[in-house]
Amino acid sequence: MAVTNQRGYVTTRGKQWYGYYRKVVNDPATNEQKSVRIPVNLGLKSRMNKTEARHALEREITKQLGQTGSPTRIMNDGTVTFGWFVTNRFIPLKEAVWKPDTAETKKLLIQLDLVDPLGEIPLANFDKFSLQLHLNKLAATCSKDRVLQMRAYLRDIFAEAVDQDFLVKDPARKVKVPAQLRPTDTTTLTWDQLRLALSKLKLRDRLILELDMTNALRPSELFAFRWKRFDYPATTLTIAETVYKGKIRDWGKTKKSLSVIHLPQELADDLETWRLECEQQARDEFAKGERKSRNLSPEEFIFANRDGGFMDTGNYRKRVLHKLARDLNLPKLTFQVIRRTIATLAQKKGTVKDVQGVLRHSRTATTTDVYMQEIPESVQSTINSINEELRGTVGLKRKKPAKAGGAVHGRRNPATRVTQNDTKSLRGGTERLPAYA
Template sequence: MTDKKRANGLGSKPKQRKDGRFYSNYTVYVRGPKGRVPKLRTVYGKTPTECERNLIRALGDRDDSVLLDSHNPQLADYLPWWLEKVVADTVKQTTWDGYARMASRHLAPILGHVRLKELDQDHVLDLKSEMLSSGLSNRTVRYAMQTLGKALGYAVGRGTIPANPVRAVKPPRKVKRQLDVWTLQDVLRFFRAARLDRMGPLYVLAATTGLREGEILGLWWRDVHLDASDGPILRVQRNLVRSSTGVEIEHLKTDEGRPVELTRMGVGALKRQRKQQEGERLAAGDRWGVPRMKKSRRYDLGDLVFTTRNGTHIDPSNLSAKHFRPFLRRAGLPRIRFHDLRHTLATVMFSELRAHPKAVQGMFGHKDVKITLDTYTHYLPTMQAPYVANLDELFGEWTDEDVD
């Protein structure tokens, strides 16, 4: 349960100091004249998340000796070690943050006291049951079980345990979220309102390309090719994300990126943005790219297409709360999430244009067309109409004239 006290050995929850920083205490054991003596240690962070990460790193360093001395550590000792020594530097920072969040908030409080070799199917069932009964979503429980499965999978690989008990437990079923999408009339109203808003070019580009939030915020001008011989196009090559270490650029695995062809509306939005940004750059002068708040950290994130008025990045955590939702209220448009612009485009392509799923898959960057089909099942055209029309030409109509 999320409000349960941490398991022993996991350190304290982050608390804020008078200077604004957060701190957590944890215990280490040092050898003294009378044997092992507990000593209190402290880690710090600018945010609770950063403090949690520093705590997990410290616990991982502390627990190296525990795992070397024991082939059967408690899960509360094993998870920080696994995160810091095995997972770190092998996944994106945001992925690591997700695993760490599941470990500290759910896995360790419920199963932290259990030793690896005693951890069985019943414990995993208890985890699932307790998380669901506390009101957590199926998605969160699935993610917690997935994290535990990965951690125990490594223990299987190194021979600590013979089998992974998570595999024997069926996770909660996936609950398909009802998509909140606009009608075509709403979209056209949205385009008209966007012309009057400083952030309008960003909104229009998102609504006409299906780019995700991090993809559009991480777009560089070098990715935009308005005069390409095959028509205007942009390439999606990176995400701008906020993680426990701050705002950063995550590059996609492929070197070429995902090509997305641009509509005339999208081209117009990018031309407006370039002109607008050039004016803001001149107005800012030497302050271009410098945060307004003196204590704010300065990031070098490349030649971003979409920036604040003084040339700094747009924080992903601010886009919806400070910009998109207020814009919708002013425009009198139905409230949707920023990500729902992507869903709206897909539904318009399917319902109005009868687009082929493979075309939407490529445009949206889905790894498999099955994701496209599963997400937009209710909006997919049957694709039967043109073939039925052809069959009409071949078969003709039913008549009773030839019936005796």
């Protein structure tokens, strides 16, 4: 006896479970819609019970007609809307490849810019003109990046509609980037302005900005550093985590984001000085009963907030960077401006591929040709050149850093606090320290 189901029913025939459901098709003889019954062989009775058979039928219906509760229409009946296709056929596929933390943002933008204004229009009614017109309207009110993102989504959506046989021709394949895009910020600073900014900061904030300037770090990478990621003998920092929307994640913005970055010796020395200072602060807080452990844990953040967590990027930008820009009369100072500035100024310090290595772009489309090979030694040289500009020591001879594990000679003692009044190198020579040391 047949067992009814909301979107079909299952029954047995011999040793097999069969399911039946209905869908609407166009009658080629009359060109009118009609409902037809579709049979599905679900499997052997010995391998599934009735409930499992129903679930198997439901999966088949969903595969053929859309998700549970969606209209039981097919591609050639002309009533599948843009909104239904995006919700039931496009997003479920993309969610499998989107990162969970960014999927919600992507879905929200698609809903606001595409589904809300276009959702009720039948998929078959779109053409290049209507899509280009919508993109041009977005360009009048939205940023350049958002318009480019929506164009990419439109092309993906309609390409998927063709792949799934909902459309014969892709109307979005020739949609162009609108010519009248809102201008983007192109602010860059000079070496003198960067050095001036560093000279006005105390040790912690100077290290934050000098690390950011030397290695063009993203703030999501910078504020996620823990002490266990700092290898002083090797003068390296490992990017293994990033901060995103108040959470720590173990993946970065691009495939190349998570990597080992090189530090110039002087910068590594200063970072070790900061570590010793943090250790002393931990002992002082422990003595006052403000801390459970007297030792600095390798798990602690290098640049922690008052509660021991990671710093908030927006708060730091407003509290330190914006204030510094006002005090020094700089046109603008943000992490994005610093990264753009380094990408611009570093072109004279190494090849474009070396700059790409410093910025850790996943594609050279952001910096240039895909086929140039990155040379680690050249990247290290580029980083050193950038830091020499920041410290104002270009052209001055400097001793080579000691190899990891070897005896260290002539290195500044990290335990000695660097002050604004220091005028001579702590390495025993007469070489002057940079102005901000």
